[in-house]
Amino acid sequence: MIRVTNLHKSFGPVRAVQDISFTAPDGLITGLLGPNGAGKSTTMRLIAGALEPDSGTATIDGYDTRTQRLDAQQRLGVLTDSHGLYLRLTARENVRYFGRLHGLNGKELERRIDELIELLDMAEIANRRTEGFSTGEQVKVAIARALVHQPQNVMLDEPTAGLDVMSTRAMRGVIRQLRDEGRCILFSSHVMQEVAMLCENIVIIAGGHVAAQGSPAELRQRTGHENLEDAFVDIIGTKEGLI
Amino acid sequence: MLRRMWIIIQKEIVDNMRDRRSVGNALFAVLLNPLLYVVLFGFLNRTFSEQAERALALPVVGATNAPNLIQFLDQNNIDIVDAPEDAEAAVRRGDLDVVLVIPDDFGEQFRDGRPAQVQLLIDDSSQSSSVPSSRVQSLINQYSSQIGNLRLLARGISPAISVAVPVERVNVAARETDSGAGVVLNLLPVVMMTAAFYGGFYLAVDTTAGERERKSLEPLLLNPVPRREFLIGKFLAVFAFTLMATFLATAFFLVLLGVPQVQAFTNIRLSVGWDVILTAVALVIPVVFMAVALHMLVGSFARSVKEASTYASFIAIAGFMPSLFLSVLPIRPQPWMKLIPTVGQLYFINDVARGLPLDWIQVLLASGITLGIGIVALAVAMRLYDQERILLGATPA
Structure with a gap:
């Protein structure tokens, strides 16, 4: 479970995140939806422990990402918006490196990597160096790397950005499967249809604030719109930045 | 902690060795430089001695x-x-x-x-x-x-x-050398310092600023490992590589000078034992440590590979310049000069190559000062890794 409480973060004069609070429970897919530049990525980087909040806390299964960073990170798998693979290592070596950094090794690690290669349908590229991989192939490797230690909490920053239709469908399947295993999934997107299709819990962020949060039904009810798209536009106050 | 650092070192070494550019770069410093000096000075020496005999x-x-x-x-x-x-x-x-x-x-x-x-x-x-x-x-x-x-x-x-005042010239050089050999021995510190400061130059910048620029640093730092361990692991990998490059450059230079065909070409009679090679490399270890630490520091501090390369080349030039100067302008060292990093090691290496005894207290002091500077640089770099600034690019978002 990921819990965010009164999170603030500024970069110089730019107030990227202002007083954001929400909870992403286990066994549910929680979507962070918002226009570009709304503060989704910064929020995720704060949760992941890459950045330090100016105030407020983010906890993963109760571990504070600032004061108990290593415990929190042990329970979290992250797909960052830049995939950042090592181009001179093969796909398998990329995944293996992160697995070993999480304390896995030997047969157990290799078995886990094999499972991920099958789950993500990447047998063909597993032993190739990642230089020259397509975006879809890069995402697969990056996801495998994030999941190698079987984290209870999974955070995906724009996982379908740049993917073709087939890869996007496959990605959704993986996300649902992770949910069915009882994990906590937090993913961000600026694609409304995607969030509407996948998420049981939606947090709408605009201008560094939480504009609204709840299940799709709750959001429709609150705004009085039958259509979820109209509800979003109503909440954010503008169509700008949403697709 | 040791196990994790070993994982990081292993990965960096595999990654780097697959990088043709870094290996090529190191080979350049290792092989071309000594070869160039041998050919150049052999040629000069040959010209001089031919003129005298013809x-x-x-x-x-x-x-x-x-x-x-x-x-x-x-x-x-x-x-x-x-x-x-x-x-x-x-x-x-x-x-x-x-x-x-x-x-x-x-x-x-x-x-x-x-x-x-x-x-x-x-x-x-x-x-x-x-x-x-x-x-x-x-x-x-x-x-x-x-x-x-x-x-x-x-x-x-x-x-x-x-004949009121006759002068007898008594050669007390410990190793029997001709003048050509003396000139070549003056070049040994140049070869070693160049390798120390340029051998790991590219790798140090690539594993710090390069990793950040390729955006693989953020996913890496999200692993449950204290961030400073990444820096130390990377440092040790580059240090090992640079040390190897320095050793190869030294050995190649001295072994090359001992090859009969090379001696026939250069007219320089010189044979140096492995004890001298190993002692010289041992003396330069603190310099390699300091050079790599400083390179890692600027690589962690700079915002781009380009910026890091600029800083790192300043360091490299400052590092090997003294050896170049002193090889052509031999100055009698004052005792305090031997405490200056790289300058002290120059004189020690020169002494070893000439078979003179070393003042071990001076060597220990100079090594300590050099290592100390390296440790301070590493400590500052570790602090940089512990701060979030390392993950903020030029455009935070």
């Missing part, structure tokens, strides 16, 4: 005025040739290196026991005339003192009386 053609004006002197020169490997009409102009134009002029009254002066002067026409600004002119001059001096001695003997005086 029969020298000496144009003489008025050779018939001094048949005795001419015969003496002829016996000493000088070929006497006729001088052209305008000998002075020929020397000035550079057509001739040196011309001997014997005046018409030479015989008369000589017979009367007065100084019978001869002239050597040279061009002081021309490098090629320095070796032949000094050779001719020293032969004439020899001839002059022979005649002088004979004259004294003829008057019943011991020639010894005219």
Whole structure:
């Protein structure tokens, strides 16, 4: 479970995140939806422990990402918006490196990597160096790397950005499967249809604030719109930045 | 912690060794540099010694005025040739290196026991005339003192009386070296410092600023590992690589000089044992440590690979410049100079190469200071990794 409480973060004069609070429970897919530049990525980087909040806390299964960073990170798998693979290592070596950094090794690690290669349908590229991989192939490797230690909490920053239709469908399947295993999934997107299709819990962020949060039904009810798209536009106050 | 660092070191080494550019870069410092020095200085030395041994053609004006002197020169490997009409102009134009002029009254002066002067026409600004002119001059001096001695003997005086202060040159060099070998040994620290400061240059920048620029640093730092361990792991990988490069450069340089065919080419007789090679490399370890630590620091601090490379090249130049200076301008070191990082090691390496004993207290002090600077640089770099600034690019978002 990921819990965010009164999170603030500024970069110089730019107030990227202002007083954001929400909870992403286990066994549910929680979507962070918002226009570009709304503060989704910064929020995720704060949760992941890459950045330090100016105030407020983010906890993963109760571990504070600032004061108990290593415990929190042990329970979290992250797909960052830049995939950042090592181009001179093969796909398998990329995944293996992160697995070993999480304390896995030997047969157990290799078995886990094999499972991920099958789950993500990447047998063909597993032993190739990642230089020259397509975006879809890069995402697969990056996801495998994030999941190698079987984290209870999974955070995906724009996982379908740049993917073709087939890869996007496959990605959704993986996300649902992770949910069915009882994990906590937090993913961000600026694609409304995607969030509407996948998420049981939606947090709408605009201008560094939480504009609204709840299940799709709750959001429709609150705004009085039958259509979820109209509800979003109503909440954010503008169509700008949403697709 | 050790296990995790080993994982990081392993990954960096595999990753780096697959990088043709970094390996090529290191090979450049390792192989080309010593080879260049050997070829260059071998060539110079060969030219000098050939000039000294070869029969020298000496144009003489008025050779018939001094048949005795001419015969003496002829016996000493000088070929006497006729001088052209305008000998002075020929020397000035550079057509001739040196011309001997014997005046018409030479015989008369000589017979009367007065100084019978001869002239050597040279061009002081021309490098090629320095070796032949000094050779001719020293032969004439020899001839002059022979005649002088004979004259004294003829008057019943011991020639010894005219030598008030004789000078004996005693060579106390511990290793038997000729002058060419001395010049080459002065280059050993240059080879080693260049390898220390340039061997890991690219890797240090690539694993710090490069990893950040390729955006793989953020996913890496999200692993449950204290961030400073990544820096130390990367440092150790680059350090090991640079040390290996430095060792190879040193060994290659010295082994190359010992190869008979190379010695035949360079005319430099020098053989150095593995004990010298290993001691020299051991002496330079603190410098390698400091150089890599400083490179890692600027790589962690800089916002881009380009910026990091600029800083790192300043460090590299500052690091190997002293060795270059001191190889051509040998200054007698003051004791405090030996405590300056890289300068001290220069003198130690030079001493070792010449077979002189080392002052171990000085070595320990200098090594301590050098290592200390490296440790401070590493500590600052570790702090940089612990701050979120390391993950904020030029455009935070």
